[in-house]
Amino acid sequence: xxxxxxxxxxxxxxxxxxxxxxxxxxxxxxxxxxxxxxxxxxxxxxxxxxxxxxxxxxxxxxxxxxxxxxxxxxxxxxxxxxxxxxxxxxxxxxxxxxxxxxxxxxxxxxxxxxxxxxxxxxxxxxxxxxxxxxxxxxxxxxxxxxxxxxxxxxxxxxxxxxxxxxxxxxxxx
Amino acid sequence: xxxxxxxxxxxxxxxxxxxxxxxxxxxxxxxxxxxxxxxxxxxxxxxxxxxxxxxxxxxxxxxxxxxxxxxxxxxxxxxxxxxxxxxxxxxxxxxxxxxxxxxxxxxxxxxxxxxxxxxxxxxxxxxxxxxxxxxxxxxxxxxxxxxxxxxxxxxxxx
Numbered sequence: 001x002x003x004x005x006x007x008x009x010x011x012x013x014x015x016x017x018x019x020x021x022x023x024x025x026x027x028x029x030x031x032x033x034x035x036x037x038x039x040x041x042x043x044x045x046x047x048x049x050x051x052x053x054x055x056x057x058x059x060x061x062x063x064x065x066x067x068x069x070x071x072x073x074x075x076x077x078x079x080x081x082x083x084x085x086x087x088x089x090x091x092x093x094x095x096x097x098x099x100x101x102x103x104x105x106x107x108x109x110x111x112x113x114x115x116x117x118x119x120x121x122x123x124x125x126x127x128x129x130x131x132x133x134x135x136x137x138x139x140x141x142x143x144x145x146x147x148x149x150x151x152x153x154x155x156x157x158x159x160x161x162x163x164x165x166x167x168x169x170x171x172x173x
Numbered sequence: 174x175x176x177x178x179x180x181x182x183x184x185x186x187x188x189x190x191x192x193x194x195x196x197x198x199x200x201x202x203x204x205x206x207x208x209x210x211x212x213x214x215x216x217x218x219x220x221x222x223x224x225x226x227x228x229x230x231x232x233x234x235x236x237x238x239x240x241x242x243x244x245x246x247x248x249x250x251x252x253x254x255x256x257x258x259x260x261x262x263x264x265x266x267x268x269x270x271x272x273x274x275x276x277x278x279x280x281x282x283x284x285x286x287x288x289x290x291x292x293x294x295x296x297x298x299x300x301x302x303x304x305x306x307x308x309x310x311x312x313x314x315x316x317x318x319x320x321x322x323x324x325x326x327x328x329x330x331x
Contacts, residue, residue: 034207034209037203037206037207038207038208038236038239040203040207041200041203041204041206041207041208041236041239042204042236042239042240042242042243043194043243044239044242044243044246044247045247046243046246046247046251047251048246048251054251058251058252058320058322059322063322065239065242066242066254066255066258067235067238067239067241067242067255067258068208068235068239070208070235071207071208071209071235074208074209074210077211085211088209088210103224103225105262106234106262107261107262108259108260108261108262109234109238109259109260109262110257110258110259110260111238111257111258111259112256112257112331113254113255113256113257113258113331114329114331115325116322140226172226
């Protein structure tokens with residue numbers, strides 16, 4: 001959607017394009033509790049996530065569902081010493097703030113999966129802004145589309161996933 | 174849960190069984206909490222309608238991704254290994270909607286170690302709403318002893 005960046009951006013935002021930023025590690029251990037909650041939320045009976053014998057046979061032990069990759073780096077809503085709620089995809093929220101576009105939705109999302117994520121893994125993510133569009137008007141309001149990616153590696157440096165998002169930040173009409 | 178489906182069972186144009194699920198408020202809220210998405214448009218009706226101009230709270234994107242994965246692996250069986258998923262949000266899914274997942278195979282190709290790739294296009298609709306378009310690439314076994322989960326390095330080309 002924002003395949004070509006515009007030139008009417010604040011210099012600071014322009015400087016973000018192509019830069020790996022916001023490197024962070026997962027803040028809590030990868031565990032099966034959230035997996036089972038997700039299985040329950042989606043009424044998913046895949047035995048790979050319910051039956052340890054199946055997990056051992058197919059994947060050498062428990063793994064987590066590939067589409068849960070973003071779950072593991074979403075921050076707690078509150079934690080000690082923090083005065084403001086932390087937000088996932090900080091780049092997305094910084095773009096909203098810097099561009100004066102208080103509302104936002106995600107339109108496109110692509111995830112390419114690599115090495116399965118397992119309980120006990122420690123993941124590291126980085127966020128990369130690829131492009132920001134000129135101002136556009138949609139039925140939601142007037143704003144900009146932006147493309148950005150999140151790269152996820154495990155403690156051995158193996159690529160577990162790369163997510164690509166298109167967001168639309170806007171002011172309501 | 175279906176038994177493991179083999180590459181030979183797949184061909185372009187094959188339609189997957191339709192999955193329909195009624196969406197309740199708890200479907201939205203449980204899905205958002207399971208995916209650690211605390212944003213208020215997924216649990217706070219007043220915020221969703223007043224601040225975001227929505228009709229109600231909405232299903233969140235990570236949870237919809239999990240629903241697509243469930244739809245695919247219900248079909249492939251547990252050896253099905255998701256390689257890539259792309260989706261475009263077109264309209265929101267609200268409580269009171271019935272989600273309808275309908276998929277069709279668009280490509281089948283052989284891959285390493287007696288496995289293969291199947292590409293599937295899925296439309297998630299709710300009544301007359303076209304809510305989400307999804308394209309997925311999932312690895313399946315070609316033989317009974319093959320296992321896509323064992324693919325690594327150059328053998329894994331999602």
